[in-house]
Amino acid sequence: MKIVNLLIIGFGTIGRGVAETLVGKREFIRRNFDADIRVVGIAEINGSIIDENGINLSEILKLAENGRLEEHPKWTSRKARYLIRNLDIDIVLELTPGDMKTGEPGLRHITESLERGIHVVTSNKAPLALKFSELSRIADENNVQLRYEATVGGAIPIINLYRNCLQINRINSIYGILNGTSNYILTRMFEELVDLEVALNDAIELGIAEKNPEYDIYGIDTGAKITILANSLMNRDISINEIEITGIQEIGVDTLEIAKKHGYTIKLIGDVNELEVSPRLIPINHPLNISGVLNAIMLHTDVANKITIIGHGAGKIETCSSIFSDIIAILDKASMLHNYNCKNLHG
């Protein structure tokens, strides 16, 4: 059995989702992928927990839910970079929120991990939306994998779908709805003709939107995602600064009302070919007319023709489907792991 050491950087919603999923799926992973995944470090903004024998995740989750992570007996003031440098790690999970201007702190975490020959799996869009080709090059040079399925479409496995299931295809276009918060707001506005502010406040109250939902409403989040899709699936070499972005902030109920009368709705569409994010009229019976927090992505390819995939664009647990898909893809190349170990832990 392979022993796989993880370092989790960022223990917010997604980080805790990963820990919960791992608690529930540890046996499943052992049985199906012949791997024992241990979390040897969890780094938060103000310190970290280290246990080279594997952190007891159930214990940590209880503390974290009560905001008392610092009471853990192994809590130290060490930061993520210390852990990257000093622990024996196979895969870093970079799950911090990213600043879309600087990409930090994730950019530094990812760069340093790759340079040290550690695989990286991330849900953090900002570093990739700013420095995609640079990070890819560093990964290649160090012969490690940088994987980022969770950065686009939450639980929708769009990147692995193309790479692992549609390999013979050339993509002619990709577009879709890539932000659940703005889609929830537009759906409420369309169905109930309520104002954007009302729908937004409900979204915040329901935990769908973050307290600072600017990236969602102004289309920045969607812009980051189409940047990543353009770079990863369509051989572009661009940053988010090259995307023309119009958000939904100016959309009024009156506009949705007129659209509705003519058999249309309005959706915030990210268009990878046009490198554009904008609200667009979508016929009511179109496959992209999905409601609520769902995301939907359409691929046009030369062989398979059109493929549409719809799923949860966010969510504590849902997003972990993508993160673990990336982790398992790395496990599949066992020789790429540092501490590949033929010894079966259980016998």
Add this chain to the structure above:
Amino acid sequence: MKIVNLLIIGFGTIGRGVAETLVGKREFIRRNFDADIRVVGIAEINGSIIDENGINLSEILKLAENGRLEEHPKWTSRKARYLIRNLDIDIVLELTPGDMKTGEPGLRHITESLERGIHVVTSNKAPLALKFSELSRIADENNVQLRYEATVGGAIPIINLYRNCLQINRINSIYGILNGTSNYILTRMFEELVDLEVALNDAIELGIAEKNPEYDIYGIDTGAKITILANSLMNRDISINEIEITGIQEIGVDTLEIAKKHGYTIKLIGDVNELEVSPRLIPINHPLNISGVLNAIMLHTDVANKITIIGHGAGKIETCSSIFSDIIAILDKASMLHNYNCKNLHG
């Protein structure tokens, strides 16, 4: 560069689609997958063409389109089984139409190929709908792969999607629209309130339905597909004879009219959990309300939650996306190929 020898059994619509795709994608495959795919045999019901140096596919396609395959200088009366036994083959593509009672002739072709240590990629549902576990066992025993993405959902990569992109998930349910012909007919009946016979005749005229569309209308085709999904993705061990099947043959325009009045349409749904195929009421704004020849499959899983994937359920070229996905998956394990060859063909 790997040299990969293919034997194509069955040179109907899909077989010709494979040949066309290969002509167009040969360079793409060389560049991206470091493999040179050669078709060394094409077997039809009454004979075959053999060329161990690789058949000129453009030439063959021209002859086949004019129904003059037998005029090829290398045409012989040898049958598929002779080719399986006597050629140096890495992968057999079994693309014949299958008899849903016996599974033949595909069942014999697949069994014999696997027993001889040859990988098999097939679009032929019948053998798998009847003898799934037996064929899987033979593949395992002979350490070769049996792959069948094209048997379910045409271009929709449902099996590889689960295996390669949703690995951490347990599937709680799978259901969907898996037959393009019946969906075309129901769509026409719903939208234009025409009789089933009218819609069916149009489908035959347009080449959507085969001349003998019984398997489509009576739900047998959908039943075969959910049998394959149950066995491959949900650990069942069943044959199509255990599926409760109701087709669309009894559906009248009046039924669709009443459904429409209440905001519903009727779709032929294959339900893997219930092992059932039946026409069901579907709300008009439901993601499964797709029109025309499209297929749509919904997965409910424990981590990713709901994933819906929509695409072309059939088509000469579209289906090749799935066939080549399987071929490339086999290429990825280069050591599994007989004639793995490091020599670069081009110098």
